[in-house]
Amino acid sequence: MNRNPKCVWVPGPVIIGAGPSGLATAACLKEKGVPSLIIEKESCVASLWKTKTYDRLKLHLPKQLCELPHMEMPAETPAYPTKNQFILYLDAYAKHFCIKPILGVEVRSAEYDSTMGFWHVLSNDFKFVCRWLIVATGENAEPVLPDISGVSDFKGRVSHSSSYKNGADFKGEEVLVVGCGNSGMEISLDLCHSGAQASIVVRDKLHVLPREMFGRSTFGLSMLLLKWFPVGLVDWFVLLCSRLILGDTGRYGFKRPEVGPFQLKNSTGKTPVLxxxxxxxIKIGQIKVVPGIEKFTATGAEFIDGTMAKFDSLIFATGYRSNVPSWLKEELFNKGGHPKTPFPNNWKGKNELYSVGFNRRGLLGVSMDAQKVAEDISQQWNSETKHLRTEL
Structure with missing residues (x-):
């Protein structure tokens, strides 16, 4: 740690994170005439999308629900953009709004000076001083690896989905995918298409829905229905259609929760699998469904039903977590790195501290947060008659 970091006064907000959340917030602020500064620990914008996603990834929702504020995706972009198409959109978005983050700056701590009324954001080489601080590092900052007995004894390859690119290196292997969310399901499919035998662990109950119903996005159609009907009725309708399209998913190892998919998402943030x-x-046996893991062995895994199987590789599709608690000790966030106040009031805390992209509503939620934050800060900015613009 540099004991004499360069102190920099930032007249507008400091935004931590140059992913979709940070870019959207900077663009919304710019549209309202408020300058901002983004700092990003990685060497590029949208680093999660560029370095920690698999090749076959496509957006699960139609592009209209994934666009950031004030800029549509190109007309020629397909309904469900690929990973690379979305990355091109993010790069074009940053260029269009002249967003130029300071890259390679990792925040070590962020503290509010109540005496002076400013935030001090400390990295190795800089201390940024600002009035408004916006946390836009997102919910997916660090990979999660569950602590399961025996994993250190396993002799094969062990990796996290964040390092998975495609199934070419796994051809002919028996691969166990731990985690049955959207990533785990898609990686299992990719492995299957690449000539590997994939098995996917399904430990808990979950909702599996078709990506589309009646030629429309299931999620988009559900959002439309939720404007007119109660969530319980929409859940009933979606589950009925899902049963007609997919059949009884419980027959294949996917038992549904007692609570409907959108009521469950509202209460816990758990997203249904599309x-x-x-x-x-899975229905034709090319991908196997296995129960929860009791423990790993040197050659494979023992499951909670007492059965055992051998595997060449393990891939943990067990998600990510926020890293905010490691550097921010303020009341807006809990120990798990999420805002204490639930949606829709999650975006603002005390002392001009804001969050964007922590409402568990994906890219649509990012846009909602970014616009609320920009509106709130712009009102304060425009009410001021004088702003310091000098570097300390």
Whole structure:
């Protein structure tokens, strides 16, 4: 740690994170005439999308629900953009709004000076001083690896989905995918298409829904219905349609929770799985469904039903977590790195501290947060008659 970091006064907000959340917030602020500064620990914008996603990834929702504020995706972009198409959009977005983050700056701590009324954001080489601080590092900052007995004894390859690119290196292998969310389901499908035998662990109950119903996005159609009908009725309708399209998912190892998919998402943030073809391969036995893991062995795994199986590789599709608690000790966030106040009031805390992208509503939620934050800060900015613009 540099004991004499360069102190920099930032007249507008400091935004931590140059992913979609940070870019959207900077663009919304710029549209309202408020300058901002983004600092990012990685060497590029949208680093999660560029370095920690698999090749076959496509957006699960139609592009209209994934666009950031004030800029549509190109007309030629397909309904469900690929990873690379979305990355191109993010790069074009940053260029369009002249957003130029300071890259390679990792925040070590962020503290509010109540005496002076400013935030001090400390990195190795800089201390940024600002009135407004916006946390836009997102919910997916650090990979999660569960602590399961025996994993250190396993002799094969062990990796996290963040390092998975495609199934070419796994051809001919028996691969156990731990985690049955959207990433785990899609990686299992990719492995299947690449000539590997994939098995996916399904420990808990979950909702598997078709990506589309009646030629429309299931999620988009549900959002439309939720404007007119109660969530319980919409859940009933979606589950009925899902049963007609996918059949009884419980027969294949996916038992549904007692609570409907959108009521469950509202209460816990748990997103239903949108099927893109994995279930069809499960039905014909090309992808196996296995129960929860009791422990790992040197050659494979023992499951909670007492059965055992051998595997060449393990892939943990067990998600990510926020890293905010490691450097921010303020009341807006809990120990898990999420805002204490639930949606829709999650975006603002005390002392001009804000969060964007922590409402568990994906890219649509990012846009909602960014616009609220920009509106709130712009009102304060425009009410001021004088702003310091000098570097300390």
């Amino acid at each position: 099927d893109v073809g994995t279930l069809a391969n």
